[in-house]
Amino acid sequence: xxxxxxxxxxxxxxxxxxxxxxxxxxxxxxxxxxxxxxxxxxxxxxxxxxxxxxxxxxxxxxxxxxxxxxxxxxxxxxxxxxxxxxxxxxxxxxxxxxxxxxxxxxxxxxxxxxxxxxxxxxxxxxxxxxxxxxxxxxxxxxxxxxxxxxxxxxxxxxxxxxxxxxxxxxxxxxxxxxxxxxxxxxxxxxxxxxxxxxxxxxxxxxxxxxxxxxxxxxxxxxxxxxxxxxxxxxxxxxxxxxxxxxxxxxxxxxxxxxxxxxxxxxxxxxxxxxxxxxxxxxxxxxxxxxxxxxxxxxxxxxxxxxxxxxxxxxxxxxxxxxxxxxxxxxxxxxxxxxxxxxxxxxxxxxxxxxxxxxxxxxxxxxxxxxx
Amino acid sequence: xxxxxxxxxxxxxxxxxxxxxxxxxxxxxxxxxxxxxxxxxxxxxxxxxxxxxxxxxxxxxxxxxxxxxxxxxxxxxxxxxxxxxxxxxxxxxxxxxxxxxxxxxxxxxxxxxxxxxxxxxxxxxxxxxxxxxxxxxxxxxxxxxxxxxxxxxxxxxxxxxxxxxxxxxxxxxxxxxxxxxxxxxxxxxxxxxxxxxxxxxxxxxxxxxxxxxxxxxxxxxxxxxxxxxxxxxxxxxxxxxxxxxxxxxxxxxxxxxxxxxxxxxxxxxxxxxxxxxxxxxxxxxxxxxxx
Numbered sequence: 262x263x264x265x266x267x268x269x270x271x272x273x274x275x276x277x278x279x280x281x282x283x284x285x286x287x288x289x290x291x292x293x294x295x296x297x298x299x300x301x302x303x304x305x306x307x308x309x310x311x312x313x314x315x316x317x318x319x320x321x322x323x324x325x326x327x328x329x330x331x332x333x334x335x336x337x338x339x340x341x342x343x344x345x346x347x348x349x350x351x352x353x354x355x356x357x358x359x360x361x362x363x364x365x366x367x368x369x370x371x372x373x374x375x376x377x378x379x380x381x382x383x384x385x386x387x388x389x390x391x392x393x394x395x396x397x398x399x400x401x402x403x404x405x406x407x408x409x410x411x412x413x414x415x416x417x418x419x420x421x422x423x424x425x426x427x428x429x430x431x432x433x434x435x436x437x438x439x440x441x442x443x444x445x446x447x448x449x450x451x452x453x454x455x456x457x458x459x460x461x462x463x464x465x466x467x468x469x470x471x472x473x474x475x476x477x478x479x480x481x482x483x484x485x486x487x488x489x490x491x492x493x494x495x496x497x498x499x500x501x502x503x504x505x506x507x508x509x510x511x512x513x514x515x516x517x518x519x520x521x522x523x524x525x526x527x528x529x530x531x532x533x534x535x536x537x538x539x540x541x542x543x544x545x546x547x548x549x550x551x552x553x554x555x556x557x558x559x560x561x562x563x564x565x566x567x568x569x570x571x572x573x574x575x576x577x578x579x580x581x582x583x584x585x586x587x588x589x590x591x592x593x594x595x596x597x598x599x600x601x602x603x604x605x606x607x608x609x610x611x612x613x614x615x616x617x618x619x620x621x622x623x624x625x626x627x628x629x630x631x632x
Numbered sequence: 633x634x635x636x637x638x639x640x641x642x643x644x645x646x647x648x649x650x651x652x653x654x655x656x657x658x659x660x661x662x663x664x665x666x667x668x669x670x671x672x673x674x675x676x677x678x679x680x681x682x683x684x685x686x687x688x689x690x691x692x693x694x695x696x697x698x699x700x701x702x703x704x705x706x707x708x709x710x711x712x713x714x715x716x717x718x719x720x721x722x723x724x725x726x727x728x729x730x731x732x733x734x735x736x737x738x739x740x741x742x743x744x745x746x747x748x749x750x751x752x753x754x755x756x757x758x759x760x761x762x763x764x765x766x767x768x769x770x771x772x773x774x775x776x777x778x779x780x781x782x783x784x785x786x787x788x789x790x791x792x793x794x795x796x797x798x799x800x801x802x803x804x805x806x807x808x809x810x811x812x813x814x815x816x817x818x819x820x821x822x823x824x825x826x827x828x829x830x831x832x833x834x835x836x837x838x839x840x841x842x843x844x845x846x847x848x849x850x851x852x853x854x855x856x857x858x859x860x861x862x863x864x865x866x867x868x869x870x871x872x873x874x875x876x877x878x879x880x881x882x883x884x885x886x887x888x889x890x891x892x893x894x895x896x897x898x899x900x901x902x903x904x905x906x907x908x909x910x911x912x913x914x915x916x917x918x919x920x921x922x923x
Contacts, residue, residue, distance in 0.1 A: 555734030
C-alpha cells in the first residue's frame with residue numbers, strides 16, 4: 262500500500278490535525294451553501310459525532326461492554342423536552358437538565374459495572390436500556406407514551422440567525438468542544454486509567470487505580486455526552502418519541518465506533534460521518550439499511566478490527582494519533598476460549614500439541630497470579 | 633385466574649427455556665454469546681412458514697427441513713462471525729454477531745416482508761380448546777410443553793450417552809485439555825452454533841401458531857432467552873430450563889396481577905436485580921470475583 266498517493270505527500274499536509282481542520286472548515290461553511298435537507302443531515306452527523314465520542318471513551322478506552330448509550334441519549338432528549346413542555350423552561354435551562362439527568366443515570370450504571378464484567382455487564386445494561394425504552398413508552402402520564410410529543414423550537418432570539426442555522430452552529434460548537442476535550446482526556450491520567458482498566462482490571466487496581474471511581478467517570482462522561490446529544494436532538498427534530506432511542510440506535514452507535522476505530526477519538530468522528538451518510542443514502546429502504554449496516558459492522562470487526570483510524574495511522578505518515586490502542590485484538594481477561602495458532606503444521610494436527618500453546622499468555626499469567 | 637396465568641407462564645417459559653438452552657450450549661462450548669440467536673429463531677420460523685404454507689409440504693417434513701435449515705444458518709454464523717475471531721476479545725464476537733443479526737433481519741424483510749406484517753403458521757393439531765374446570769387449554773400449549781420436554785430429554789441423553797456429547801462436555805470443561813486429547817475443538821464450536829440454531833428453530837415452530845411471525849421478533853426473544861440463561865448461570869443446562877420457566881412465570885404473573893404492560897418488562901427488572909446481587913446468576917455457583 263505504499264503506492265497510495267497520500268503516502269507520498271508531505272506529512273504536514275495529510276496529518277491528522279490538517280485533515281481535522283479541513284473537516285471543521287467544511288462544516289463551518291456548510292450552512293452558507295447547504296439547502297435545509299443537507300443542513301439537517303449535517304446537524305444529525307454532528308450529534309452522532311458527540312454521541313460516539315462519548316461512547317468510545319466508555320467502550321473503546323475503558324473497555325466496558327455497555328449497551329445503555331441509546332437509553333442515555335433518550336433520557337437526555339426526554340429530560341430536555343419534558344422540562345420545556347411541563348415547566349416552561351427555555352431550551353438553555355432545559356438542555357442542562359437533560360444532560361445532567363443522563364449523566365446521573367450513567368454514573369449509577371457504574372455500580373452494576375463494578376460487580377459485573379463482559380457479557381454479564383452487557384446483559385445488565387441491555388436490560389436497563391429495555392427498561393428505559395419501556396418507561397418512555399408506558400409512563401404515559403409523564404412521557405406522553407408511544408406517540409411521543411412536540412418540543413417547542415429552539416429560539417436564538419437576539420441573534421440574527423434562523424432557528425435551524427443557530428442550532429447547527431450550537432451543535433458544531435459543542436461537537437468541537439467534546440472532541441477536543443475527549444482528545445485531551447485520553448492523553449491525561451484519566452484516559453490512561455481507562456485503558457489500564459480495559460487491558461486488565463486486576464492489574465489496574467494493583468497499581469492504584471480506583472475501579473469504582475474510574476468506571477463511574479467513564480459511565481458518567483459517556484452519559485453526559487449522550488445527554489448533550491439528546492438535548493440537541495430534541496431541538497433538531499422538535500419532537501421526541503421512544504422509537505428514536507431503540508436498540509437499532511444503540512447498535513448504530515456501536516457500529517460507528519467499530520467502523521471508525523475503538524479506542525480512537527478521530528475514529529469516532531470518521532465512523533459517525535461514514536455511517537450517517539450511508540444510512541442517509543439508504544433512507545426509506547429499511548431492509549437494505551439493515552443489511553448495509555450489518556455488513557459494515559461484521560466486515561470491520563473481522564477484516565479491519567481496529568477501524569479506519571488504525572488503517573489511516575498505518576498508511577498516512579502524518580496521522581500519528583497518540584495512545585491509539587488496538588481495543589479488539591490482543592490478550593485480555595475476556596478473550597474467547599482458545600487462541601488457536603494460525604498455521605498448524607499438518608504433522609502436528611489431530612491430537613498432538615500445537616506449537617505455541619505452551620507459551621503462557623498474559624491472560625494465563627494473570628489467572629495464575631489471581632490464584 | 634391463577635391457574636390460567638401459571639399455564640400460560642409455563643408455556644412461554646418453555647419457549648424461553650429452549651432459547652436459553654441454545655445460548656447456554658454455545659456459551660459452555662465456546663465461551664461466547666451469539667447475539668444473532670434471536671434472528672436464527674426468526675429464520676427458523678420463517679423457513680417453517682415457507683415450507684408449510686407457501687410450498688405446501690407435509691407438516692412434519694416441513695418442520696424437519698426448517699430445523700435443518702436453521703442448523704445450516706447456525707453453521708454459517710460460526711464460519712462468518714465467530715471462527716475468524718477466535719482468540720480476540722469477547723466484544724469483537726458480540727459485535728460481529730450483532731452485525732450478522734442485522735444482515736439476517738434485513739434479508740428476512742426482503743424475502744418475507746410486505747406480505748402483511750404478521751404471518752401465521754398453522755398448528756400441529758386442530759385448535760379445539762380443552763375445557764377443564766375453569767381452565768381453557770389450547771392444544772398448542774400442550775404441544776409446546778410436551779415438545780420442550782422431549783427436546784430436553786433428547787439433550788440430556790445426547791450429553792450423557794453419545795461420544796459427540798461427551799466431546800462437547802469435555803470442550804466446555806477445559807478447551808485446552810480437550811484439544812490435547814485430540815478433540816477438534818473448532819468443530820465442536822461449529823456444532824454448538826448449529827445445535828443452538830436448530831433448538832431455536834424448534835422453539836420458533838412450537839411458538840409460531842400461538843403468537844405469529846414477524847421479522848422483528850428475534851431480538852426481544854433473544855434478550856429474554858439471554859436473561860433466562862443468565863438467571864441459570866449461563867453454564868448449566870438445567871439452570872437454563874429453570875431460568876426460562878422462571879422468566880415465563882414472572883412475566884405472566886406480573887402481567888396478570890400488576891398491569892398487562894408489565895409483560896414486556898418484568899423479566900428485565902428481575903434480571904437486573906439478580907445480576908446486581910448474584911453477578912453470575914442464581915445457579916452460577918460462587919462468583920469468580922474479577923475486580
